[in-house]
Structure formats: structure tokens, C-alpha cells
Amino acid sequence: MRAAVLEEHGEPLSIDDVDAPDPTPNGAVVDVEACGVCRSDWHGWQGDWGWLGLETQPGQILGHEPAGHVVAVGEEVEGIAEGDHVAVPFNLGDGVCPQCRRGHSNTCENVMPLGFIEEVQGAFAEQLHVPVADHNLVKLPDGVSxxxxxxxxxxxxxxxxxxxxxxxxxxxxxxxxxxxxxxGLSAVHIADALGGNVVAVDLKDEKLEKAEELGAVETVNAEEVDDVPGEVQAITNGGAGIAMDALGIETTSQNSVLSLGTRGQHIQVGLTTQDEQGMVHLPTDAMVMQEIEFIGSLGMPPTRYDEIFRMVATGKLEPEAVVSETIGLADVSDKLEAMTDFETVGIPVIDTFN
Structure with missing residues (x-):
């Protein structure tokens, strides 16, 4: 099968013919029909996250946002069958650790990050293998692409x-x-659907325009104002109730915290780069005086996907609205390079693999 393989950090991926996977006893093989190209792939391509034990090695197939159909299952698999239309969460769990058993498989004690370690090669390929398929694969509703x-x-x-x-x-x-x-754009759309009034912050007008399309009621171009938190404070008449750092650099994390009002909640979703290596200075005194919460959030347990599907069925959520373009497997390196200067808008999706 064809796959985009990492040869050297920061260099174009090599489009190679590699062996197609076979299912392990508890695993399944998915024929990949689409895979998003994510900024986390960019981090892997750059060789980031060594401080998390996730520095990708040569020979790794990246890609962790796939959807497709199951083409083979192991003999121990019971709930997944050939022909099932599935999505694959990036944070694969073992299904048996205490966190998984409590419904928190997104923080599995033996997590297998899809596309970042040798044991779980990614989805920039025609097929991929998913371990513990009954636990990790999510069946998609009928009629979705x-x-x-x-x-x-x-x-x-x-x-x-x-x-x-x-x-x-x-x-x-x-x-x-x-x-x-x-x-961030997904968050704008979701926060709007959940009843929030959204202020979107970015450096690029085209991304802010897309945020408005997805439900933002106000936008702030961080390149055009001297005080981003102050601007958000003014718009919200005293500070937001919830703020998210969806990027993972020190500036956005600090701006997020400082844009909150008293007893606000900061949600940290973005992971850091080589500049921060996991350590960010924060306005701790202000957080204490205002009783601000700092909340980390990682992925999502597959058992709760039905909540998204129910909102999709009624038109409250449209994941496809964040998809910006479809590309071929050979175009992945160009998209990763564009992410270096934040030039992509929305979610580019590979839909041609051969």
C-alpha cells in the first residue's frame, strides 16, 4: 500500500510502498478513505514533544484523523465487523486500565497515540491497523461521508x-x-452550538472571517491591537466566563487566562512547541485573586461520541463546516510546510491515496 513516511524531521515525507497491515487478534484493519492533516502532525513532523516521550522517529507514518471502512478483524473482536464505517480517535486506549474502566480512556494509563509511535502507525496511508478495536473504533451514523x-x-x-x-x-x-x-474553529462552532457568545482571536483575517461563519459574534485580530486580553475584557464587559488556548504557545495561554473575568475557566487544549517544551509562565497571582480555574483537556472518550452524533443529526453541529479542502496523499508535505507559518484555514483532508 502507499503511505507518506517520515524520513527526517522537517523534510518532505516520502511516498512509499509499504506492507499492508494484518489484524492482531484484538485489532482491526481500516481502509482509510479520508484523513485530516492536523497541527499535531506538524508537531510530529518537526520532531516536537520529546519532553512527552512522543518524538517521532524515521520510518513513522503520521496521521491521526482517519475515517473509513473496516476490511479485516481479528478473531477476538466481537463488536466490530468487516464493512463497518468507522472513525478512529487519536488517543487509543487499552480498554482495561483504571482510567479506561472509569470511562476516561482519553487519559488511558497505557495510551497509544496514533501515528506518533512505532506500535501504532498512522493514517497517511491506504490502510491502518487499530489495536483493541472493540474499545477504540467508533461506528459512524448512516449517511455521513x-x-x-x-x-x-x-x-x-x-x-x-x-x-x-x-x-x-x-x-x-x-x-x-x-x-x-x-x-479553534471547531471550538468556535461547538461553543456557539452550546449556547455561548464567542469571541474569536487570531492573527489572520481569513481565519477570523471563517470564525464568524461558524458562529463567532465578535473577533479580535491580535496583530492589530496592543492589548488582546484588554480587548476581550472590553467586548465582554469585564471578562469572558470561559477561554481556551487552542494553539499552545505562551502568548495565547497567557492571553487566554488574562481575558477571563472573576471565577472564569481557562481551558488548555493546545500543546506546546520547542520554544516552551511544556513550560509556560502564567499570571498566578491574578488567578488566585480572581479564583480562575486552569483546566487541561485531552481528546475525548470514544464512548461519548454519540453526543456529537445526536447534535449532528439535528443540525446543531456540522463537522464538515470546518473542513476547508480535500487533497491527495502526495500533497501532505506541502500542507505541513504551510502550517509552519499558520497558512492553512480549517481542516485539510486527504481523500486520495493512490
Missing amino acids: SVDMAGLGCRFMTSFHALAHRADIGAGDWVAIHGCGGV
Whole structure:
């Protein structure tokens, strides 16, 4: 099968013919019909996250936002069958650790991050293998396309979990989203659907225009104002109730915290780059004086995908609205390079692999 393989960090991926996977006893093989190209792939391509034990190695197939159909299952698999239309979460769990058993498989004690370690090669390929298939694969509703559902593997479900499960959004609450990449734009759409009044913050007008299309009632171009938190404070008449850093750099994390009002909630979704290496300075005194909550949020348990599907069925959520374009496998390196300067808008999705 064809796959885009990492040879050297920061260099174009090699389009190679590699062996197609066979299912392990508890695993399944998915024929990939669509896969999003995510900023997390960019981090892997750059060789980031060594401080998390996730520095990708040569020979790795990246890609962690796939959707497609199951073509083979192992003999121990009971709930997944050949022909099932599925999405694959990026944070694969073992299904048996205490976190998985409590319904928190997104923080599995033996997590297998799809496309970042040798044991789980990614979805920039015609096929991929998914371990513990009964636990990790999510059956998609009838009538949806793999392209429209590709973002469910990471960005869309990550934003949904952060806002619907980790934060406490009430009707009419001000929600400030800092960074309007794929995660941020998904968050804008989701926060709007959950009843929030969204302020979107970014450096690029085209991303802010897209945020308005997805439900933002106000936008702030961070390149055009001297005081981003002050601007958000003014718009929200005293500070947002919830703010999200959807990028993962020190500036957006600090701006997110400082844009909150008293007893606000900061949601950290973006992971850091080589500049921060996981450590960010924060206005701790202000957080204490205002009783601000700092909340981390990672992925989403597959058992809760039905919440998204129910909102999709009634038209309240449209994951496809965040998909910006479809590309071929050979175009992935160009998209990763464009992400270096934040030049992509929304979610690019691979839909041609041969």
C-alpha cells in the first residue's frame, strides 16, 4: 500500500510502498478513505514533544484523523465487523486500565497515540491497523461521508470534550477562543452550538472571517491591537466566563487566562512547541485573586461520541463546516510546510491515496 513516511524531521515525507497491515487478534484493519492533516502532525513532523516521550522517529507514518471502512478483524473482536464505517480517535486506549474502566480512556494509563509511535502507525496511508478495536473504533451514523467525519479523530472531538465536558458553559456565557486553527474553529462552532457568545482571536483575517461563519459574534485580530486580553475584557464587559488556548504557545495561554473575568475557566487544549517544551509562565497571582480555574483537556472518550452524533443529526453541529479542502496523499508535505507559518484555514483532508 502507499503511505507518506517520515524520513527526517522537517523534510518532505516520502511516498512509499509499504506492507499492508494484518489484524492482531484484538485489532482491526481500516481502509482509510479520508484523513485530516492536523497541527499535531506538524508537531510530529518537526520532531516536537520529546519532553512527552512522543518524538517521532524515521520510518513513522503520521496521521491521526482517519475515517473509513473496516476490511479485516481479528478473531477476538466481537463488536466490530468487516464493512463497518468507522472513525478512529487519536488517543487509543487499552480498554482495561483504571482510567479506561472509569470511562476516561482519553487519559488511558497505557495510551497509544496514533501515528506518533512505532506500535501504532498512522493514517497517511491506504490502510491502518487499530489495536483493541472493540474499545477504540467508533461506528459512524448512516449517511455521513468519511471526509466530513475525518476531523472527529482529533480536532473536532477534542474541542467538544473540552467545552461540553470539561468547561461549564451556560446560555449566553462569553467564550473566548485564542487561536483559530482547526481546533479553534471547531471550538468556535461547538461553543456557539452550546449556547455561548464567542469571541474569536487570531492573527489572520481569513481565519477570523471563517470564525464568524461558524458562529463567532465578535473577533479580535491580535496583530492589530496592543492589548488582546484588554480587548476581550472590553467586548465582554469585564471578562469572558470561559477561554481556551487552542494553539499552545505562551502568548495565547497567557492571553487566554488574562481575558477571563472573576471565577472564569481557562481551558488548555493546545500543546506546546520547542520554544516552551511544556513550560509556560502564567499570571498566578491574578488567578488566585480572581479564583480562575486552569483546566487541561485531552481528546475525548470514544464512548461519548454519540453526543456529537445526536447534535449532528439535528443540525446543531456540522463537522464538515470546518473542513476547508480535500487533497491527495502526495500533497501532505506541502500542507505541513504551510502550517509552519499558520497558512492553512480549517481542516485539510486527504481523500486520495493512490
